Amino acid sequence: MSLVDVTNLLRDSGSFLLTSHVDLDGDALGSELGLALVLKRMGKDVRVVNRDHPPLSYRFLPGAYLLEDLSGEVGDFEAALVIDCTCMERTGGVGAAILNKRIPVANIDHHNSNVQFGSINFVRPDVCAAALLVLQIIDQLGQSVGPEVATCLYTAILAETGSFRFSNTSAEALSVSARLAAEGADPSAIAAQVYDRKSPATLRLIGNALSSLEMALDGTVSVISLERCKPDEGRVAGDELEGIVSFAMAVEGVKAAVSLRELPDGIVKMSLRSSGAVDVDLIARQFGGGGHSNAAGAKVKGTLVDVKGIVLERIAAALAGR
Numbered sequence: 001m002s003l004v005d006v007t008n009l010l011r012d013s014g015s016f017l018l019t020s021h022v023d024l025d026g027d028a029l030g031s032e033l034g035l036a037l038v039l040k041r042m043g044k045d046v047r048v049v050n051r052d053h054p055p056l057s058y059r060f061l062p063g064a065y066l067l068e069d070l071s072g073e074v075g076d077f078e079a080a081l082v083i084d085c086t087c088m089e090r091t092g093g094v095g096a097a098i099l100n101k102r103i104p105v106a107n108i109d110h111h112n113s114n115v116q117f118g119s120i121n122f123v124r125p126d127v128c129a130a131a132l133l134v135l136q137i138i139d140q141l142g143q144s145v146g147p148e149v150a151t152c153l154y155t156a157i158l159a160e161t162g163s164f165r166f167s168n169t170s171a172e173a174l175s176v177s178a179r180l181a182a183e184g185a186d187p188s189a190i191a192a193q194v195y196d197r198k199s200p201a202t203l204r205l206i207g208n209a210l211s212s213l214e215m216a217l218d219g220t221v222s223v224i225s226l227e228r229c230k231p232d233e234g235r236v237a238g239d240e241l242e243g244i245v246s247f248a249m250a251v252e253g254v255k256a257a258v259s260l261r262e263l264p265d266g267i268v269k270m271s272l273r274s275s276g277a278v279d280v281d282l283i284a285r286q287f288g289g290g291g292h293s294n295a296a297g298a299k300v301k302g303t304l305v306d307v308k309g310i311v312l313e314r315i316a317a318a319l320a321g322r
Contacts, residue, residue, distance in 0.1 A: 034131065
């Protein structure tokens with residue numbers, strides 16, 4: 001299946017459900033909304049339904065009014081578009097609703113671990129972000145981009161490349177971003193919205209997390225842990241703490257970094273980063289999560305201490321080639 005199959009589906013169908021993975025990030029949201037806005041412009045009926053609410057830092061995106069969480073019936077539609085998601089299970093329940101409809105499913109993704117679950121699979125692990133695939137679809141449809149869609153897609157690439165700092169920052173990512181800026185995306189304004197809007201309570205909580213920094217495995221791995229019930233935590237949305245693991249990865253000489261945050265109901269949210277010495281996607285998948293070789297995550301049942309011990313064991317084994 002190819003780009004042509006996806007665009008034929010979009011031309012031939014009149015109504016769509018768009019969804020992505022749990023724990024929404026910038027690439028998922030920017031890609032969903034960019035494609036949804038184009039489909040609406042084409043006169044299509046569109047619903048964007050995810051399990052989770054969007055993080056606060058991405059609610060400025062054009063088309064954010066389209067976002068719905070999985071709190072009611074998804075309704076009827078002719079086709080589904082699952083974007084930036086490796087498998088239907090990662091949609092957190094939306095996928096089950098889609099499968100019950102027995103309709104075409106377009107799988108649009110860039111992860112190596114994608115299981116090719118769609119009736120149409122447009123999967124390219126060689127691109128840095130799902131947004132690049134969405135832009136290819138828009139071009140193949142013969143549709144214009146414009147400032148709103150450009151803002152969505154530029155934000156997606158910015159987030160997925162870590163502000164163009166991650167190893168997936170390719171020449172294609174930079175050239176496409178330049179094109180999107182020329183189409184009306186404002187790099188400075190977008191960066192300010194994504195990275196520079198934090199409350200005092202959030203910054204205090206980040207400080208608590210940073211004070212927990214510890215080194216493991218002879219200094220090759222850094223770990224940040226955040227317990228529940230810290231001061232101000234009740235006034236800080238969990239998504240405002242995304243990216244803390246980048247501080248741990250900034251420690252000189254580390255090969256991998258881990259951030260752990262206690263959630264309600266005995267769940268620990270794990271974020272993993274790697275310099276390339278460890279495939280953290282493989283580790284995250286052992287816990288039911290996933291991502292990329294250098295950036296991945298999962299949610300794990302257990303205590304902070306127990307989860308930390310287990311993930312360090314898995315990282316040690318990976319570093320030793322076991």
